[in-house]
Structures are given as C-alpha cells and as structure tokens.
Amino acid sequence: MTSSDSAAPLDADAFARLALELHDADGFDETVEAVVQFALQAENCAYAGVALATTGGGVEIGAVTDPLVEAIYTAQINAADGPMLTALASGTTVYIADVDKESRWPHWLSAVAAAKIRSALHVPMRAGHKIIGVLSLYTHHPDAFNADDEAIAHLLAQHAAVAVATARHEETMARAVDARKLVGQAMGILMERFDLTGDQAFAVLRRYSQDTNTKLRDVAQHLIDTRKLPS
Known part of the structure; x- marks a missing residue:
C-alpha cells in the first residue's frame, strides 16, 4: 500500500x-x-x-x-x-x-x-x-x-x-499462563500414571527438559499430545 x-x-x-x-x-x-x-x-x-x-x-x-x-x-x-x-x-x-x-x-x-x-x-x-x-x-x-x-x-x-x-x-504473560496450564496438565498425567506426588512429577518434567535441551512447556505439550515423554 x-x-x-x-x-x-x-x-x-x-x-x-x-x-x-x-x-x-x-x-x-x-x-x-x-x-x-x-x-x-x-x-x-x-x-x-x-x-x-x-x-x-x-x-x-x-x-x-x-x-x-x-x-x-x-x-x-x-x-x-x-x-x-x-x-x-x-x-x-x-x-x-x-x-x-x-x-x-x-x-x-x-x-x-x-x-x-x-x-x-x-x-x-x-x-x-x-x-x-x-x-x-x-x-x-x-x-x-x-x-x-x-x-x-x-x-x-x-x-x-x-x-x-x-x-x-x-x-x-499470556504465554506464561498457557505454559503453567500445560505443565500442570502434564504433571497430572504423570501423577495418575505413575502414582507420583506433584513435586515428583514436576521433577520428572524438568529432568526431561534439561536432558533433551527442550523447553519445559514443549516437554509438557509433547506428553499431552502423545502420552509419552520425549526420547
């Protein structure tokens, strides 16, 4: 224009x-x-x-x-x-x-x-x-x-x-809120599947995030979408 x-x-x-x-x-x-x-x-x-x-x-x-x-x-x-x-x-x-x-x-x-x-x-x-x-x-x-x-x-x-x-x-801020929701949902999946506490489930997500050099929200999204943690 x-x-x-x-x-x-x-x-x-x-x-x-x-x-x-x-x-x-x-x-x-x-x-x-x-x-x-x-x-x-x-x-x-x-x-x-x-x-x-x-x-x-x-x-x-x-x-x-x-x-x-x-x-x-x-x-x-x-x-x-x-x-x-x-x-x-x-x-x-x-x-x-x-x-x-x-x-x-x-x-x-x-x-x-x-x-x-x-x-x-x-x-x-x-x-x-x-x-x-x-x-x-x-x-x-x-x-x-x-x-x-x-x-x-x-x-x-x-x-x-x-x-x-x-x-x-x-x-x-909107992305941060969305990330917290994703992480919370992923933690719920881990807690239910493996009988973990909230702290333990978060520790699992954080370890996979660090080991795979992937953002925490992306690890959570992958788990929600596939019901599997990243390789």
Missing part, C-alpha cells in the same frame, strides 16, 4: 484516536500494524515500517506497509549495517534528506535505490530508558521531511513504543 506522499493535518484528537486504536488492537501483531497504517495517514510518506529489537539482541521486522520496506529492512539486517540499525543502536533520529547524496550504508543504498526512495526518516521507539524499535518513513522525493514531520514522527514513535511494550508484556 502507498500513500499520496501528502501529510494530513493532525491535532490532539487524531493522536487520541490513535491511542484508542492501539489500545483496542487485538494482540501484538495488530498493534504494530496499526502504527504503520497510522503513519501513512499522518506523515508525508509513501511507505512506513517498524523494526523491533529482540530479547537476544537481534532485530525483527514488526510491520511494513509494502513488501519493498521489508526488503530494505532485510538488506540492513543481513549486512548488519544501515540507518535503521544506527537509529536503534544510538537511540537518535537518523534522517537521510537525499539518498542520491548519501555515501554511507552501501547495502541500504542499493535497496532504496531499487525502490526509488529519495528520503528516509528513522525515529527510535523508546519505552522508559529502553529503545525497543524504530519507526521508519520513506518517500519518493528528496528533502521531504520538515521539522513538523519529524516532530509528528517522534510523537507517533512515543505512542507506538508504549503500545508495543504493553502488547509484548501482555503476550508474554
């Missing part, structure tokens, strides 16, 4: 609507998708994307408005170099006013040149003291983003960071 590269006027009501939309988003994926779609409406851009820091120190593509943004992100991730990664690592905004005058990040330059991108703005998404991702905006015109555009991008990145951090936390 592309926009007409023209920004719509924004006011407090627009950001209030965004906050409600992000709050009502059904899960993590829907939250980041709402962010990039709002960016298309709010900003002077043709394409938008969100890249997110992972717990292992890597980067994942959160959402994009067009496959070419995914290609641009992928080029940077594969090369371990690019303005999005620079913004993520430094926590500072990176604005490329004119791609044709830029000499840094050769892999990124090849990717944006193929997409006929001329300007790009990368704004860190900060949740507390932590940079959790980057909001990226792209246009087909040089010198496309002015001070107002950048200010709006920072506001959007702030809203997005809070929403994404909250969605991630809720998803993590």
Whole structure:
C-alpha cells in the first residue's frame, strides 16, 4: 500500500484516536500494524515500517506497509549495517534528506535505490530508558521531511513504543499462563500414571527438559499430545 506522499493535518484528537486504536488492537501483531497504517495517514510518506529489537539482541521486522520496506529492512539486517540499525543502536533520529547524496550504508543504498526512495526518516521507539524499535518513513522525493514531520514522527514513535511494550508484556504473560496450564496438565498425567506426588512429577518434567535441551512447556505439550515423554 502507498500513500499520496501528502501529510494530513493532525491535532490532539487524531493522536487520541490513535491511542484508542492501539489500545483496542487485538494482540501484538495488530498493534504494530496499526502504527504503520497510522503513519501513512499522518506523515508525508509513501511507505512506513517498524523494526523491533529482540530479547537476544537481534532485530525483527514488526510491520511494513509494502513488501519493498521489508526488503530494505532485510538488506540492513543481513549486512548488519544501515540507518535503521544506527537509529536503534544510538537511540537518535537518523534522517537521510537525499539518498542520491548519501555515501554511507552501501547495502541500504542499493535497496532504496531499487525502490526509488529519495528520503528516509528513522525515529527510535523508546519505552522508559529502553529503545525497543524504530519507526521508519520513506518517500519518493528528496528533502521531504520538515521539522513538523519529524516532530509528528517522534510523537507517533512515543505512542507506538508504549503500545508495543504493553502488547509484548501482555503476550508474554499470556504465554506464561498457557505454559503453567500445560505443565500442570502434564504433571497430572504423570501423577495418575505413575502414582507420583506433584513435586515428583514436576521433577520428572524438568529432568526431561534439561536432558533433551527442550523447553519445559514443549516437554509438557509433547506428553499431552502423545502420552509419552520425549526420547
């Protein structure tokens, strides 16, 4: 999807609507998708994307408005170099006013040149003291983003960071609750089959988890599905 590269006027009501939309988003994926779609409406851009820091120190593509943004992100991730990664690592905004005058990040330059991108703005998404991702905006015109555009991008990145951090936390908590339920069900199977106590059944699951280098919840799921412990 592309926009007409023209920004719509924004006011407090627009950001209030965004906050409600992000709050009502059904899960993590829907939250980041709402962010990039709002960016298309709010900003002077043709394409938008969100890249997110992972717990292992890597980067994942959160959402994009067009496959070419995914290609641009992928080029940077594969090369371990690019303005999005620079913004993520430094926590500072990176604005490329004119791609044709830029000499840094050769892999990124090849990717944006193929997409006929001329300007790009990368704004860190900060949740507390932590940079959790980057909001990226792209246009087909040089010198496309002015001070107002950048200010709006920072506001959007702030809203997005809070929403994404909250969605991630809720998803993590939901997985934890689900894991506890699975482990409890698997313990029940072992207790009934082998006349074990709860502590003994949990010890069996933990030993198989360690011996097979498998997550405890996956050991439990395997036992529930097959009525057998992993080999």
